Amino acid sequence: MAAPHDALLDDLVSLRGVVMMTGGPDTGKTSLSRRLLAAALRVGRTAAYVDADVGQTTVGPPACVGVKWVRTEADLDELSRADDLRFVGSITPEGVVLQQVVATAAMVDAARSQADLVVVDTTGTISGVAGQTLKYHKMELCQPDVVVALQRGGEMEPLVGMLRRFFSARVEVTGVDPDVVPVSAEQRRAHRTKAFQAAFQPPLQRWRVRPTVFAPTLPAGLDLRRLDHMLVGIQDAAGSCQGLGVLEAAEDALRVVTNSGEDMRGLRLGSLRIDPDSFATERVRLKTVMFGLG
Secondary structure (H helix, E strand, O other), rough: OOOOOHHHHHHHHHOOEEEEEEEEOOHHHHHHHHHHHHHHOOOOOOOOEEOOOOOOOOOOOOEEEEEEOOHHHHHHHHHHHHHEEEEOOOOOOOHHHHHHHHHHHHHHHHHOOOOOOEEEEOOOOHHHHHHHOOOOOOHHHHHOOOEEEEOOOOOHHHHHHHHHHHHOOOEEEEEOOOOOOOOOOHHHHHHHHHHHHOOOOOEEEEEEEEEHEEEOOOOOOOOHHOOOOOEEEEEEEOOOEEEEEEEEOOOEEEEEEEEHHHHOOOOEEEEEEEOOOOOEEEEOOOHHHHHHOO
């Protein structure tokens, strides 16, 4: 008996290009992505997986977009090990649509140059201004050949209508696999905590950093203590994110705690505070941190 989506997978694996998975939470985007990557391997395709689900990451740490080259079965078993990363700085797209779109487009461009088939997994934010703006601009910059819209009921219809109206990509609307098991909010938090723990795996080092190494640039006279526990991306000279760090701030000094500091050229400020013990996060607005503005 054929499994759900078998016919769709057979069709998708025959093309060369970019397939973008869309759908709300618990619609099986990641599971279907894995199945498509496995099917690509079986027919001798070179594949890449771009994970743009910054809150429930499969590739790399939360708050980042990661890419994984999938050339062997072993690569499928090690999707968590990113081959390249871009820092977004948040676990939801609200307030960071630009950062998320640019990060995803950069990873898709890198993947497109090395793989026959690129599979892009996206966040479950599909509605409202944030969801539709995010998906619209991802379509603009990533230029997928096919969009797979996984839906229960008619929840994807507004987004699908917009995509078909403004873009030439083929949009395939399909139902959710009945075997997909919904995940509770607590399970999502636990998954994210485990991923943050992996990103801050010891040995950790504390590097003293100058205020001049940040993007965005810190304003003159900023009380450095306002940066305490802020999440940062460790950037190298090529613009890639080498890993995550968390700031320790005193009145006259800043240190970054990280296990990825050897090639550090600068730090990208995120929009999260993170507790270095529990890995609980709190969303913040950078302009509030920098200038005290709401």
